[in-house]
Amino acid sequence: MLLCRRLHGLPPQFVVSAAVRSALASKKGVVALESTVITHGLPYPQNLETAKLLEDTVRSEGSEPATIALFDGRIHIGLSNEQLARIAESEEAVKVSRRDIAYALNKGVVGGTTVAATMYLAHMAGIRVFATxxxxxxxxxxxxxxxxxxxxxxxxxxxxxxxxxxxxxxxxxxxxxxxxxxxxxxxxxxxxxxxxxxxxxxxxxxxxxxxxxxxxxxxxxxxxxxxxxxxxxxxxxxxxxxxxxxxxxxxx
Structure with missing residues (x-):
């Protein structure tokens, strides 16, 4: 009940995927993943391959991955394959730490979240574990x-x-x-x-x-x-x- 209130009480800039919402509601394990490794850590297409491998690894252990990234003025908690590909291919993505979240949202840019930003946003969404x-x-x-x-x-x-x-x-x-x-x-x-x-x-x-x-x-x-x-x-x-x-x- 507390988690449901937390999700419903999130600012409108948050977009939590259906898979992550379902996992949180059923008390299934959810693991947050950062996105700077995708936007800044590796070149394309290795970055996309790595992102998918990380998510598959989390799923293989019985949990739901929640890769976190910013784009279109929204904070996305849990990405589709198409969204992963979008941020992986972006040549203008910016690195987003906690201090940069508001600026990146206002600009509507593609933002890869650092450890600090991912921790903060995961906590707001009720996610307790983050792997990096x-x-x-x-x-x-x-x-x-x-x-x-x-x-x-x-x-x-x-x-x-x-x-x-x-x-x-x-x-x-x-x-x-x-x-x-x-x-x-x-x-x-x-x-x-x-x-x-x-x-x-x-x-x-x-x-x-x-x-x-x-x-x-x-x-x-x-x-x-x-x-x-x-x-x-x-x-x-x-x-x-x-x-x-x-x-x-x-x-x-």
Whole structure:
């Protein structure tokens, strides 16, 4: 009932797809997905292929994907294949963080939502979980401090100072959980970094209980569920990580 009131009470700029509405109403899992990876992260047609693969992956686990994007002066929560293709092909799409939402809507442009914007809009629509690649030093971190959405990711981008980033998050009451055997924060391309997380677990039910307790207590901060890169990809990830470190050293 509360969720129905939330959906009906959304501003008129929101367009929630029928599939997402149905999933939320039936209490089926819904996973928000950002769209900057489509508009700015990859070239066409790889961006469209990746977007469809991400959505198919969510569906294969029994949940409904809700890719979020802006176009035609509306906030779209859940996209059709035609809409995915439209934003993937757009050559004039803009990157939209939380601060840019109003401007992008007024201009009617195609907007790819960042982590911060996706978190905020997902929360408004009653979506509790958001999956992305990795976190950045940006408004993303600030949004995690004030928006109670669980962000499933592969850690923090390797080009950043990961220990300081994790320290910042924990200082600002963002719950950081590693989904694995060790409480070592992953680094996107690698399973472990020098940063330590407060908690780790391999029990998904424990993660759910932690999230629900945070919501019940109205802690009003996000939760990061950091999932290390799979073992079979660790080798390639280490090659990329080594190349990044060489480039950073040369840039100093």
């Amino acid at each position: 690649g990795a976190l950045d030093i940006s408004a993303d971190l600030i949004e995690l401090m004030r928006t109670p959405v669980t962000v499933v990711c592969a850690g923090v981008k390797s080009i950043l100072d990961i220990p300081k980033t994790v320290e910042f998050l924990e200082t600002h009451s963002v719950n950081c959980i590693v989904f694995g055997k060790r409480n070592v924060f992953p680094g996107f391309f690698t399973q472990e970094t020098q940063a330590r997380a407060q908690y780790c677990t391999e029990d998904l039910n424990e993660v759910v209980r932690n999230i629900e307790m945070s919501e019940n207590l109205r802690l009003e901060a996000g939760t990061i569920l950091a999932c290390p890169i799979p073992d079979e990809l660790q080798g390639d990830g280490q090659i990329i990580e080594n190349a990044i470190q060489v480039a950073l050293d040369e840039a100093k």
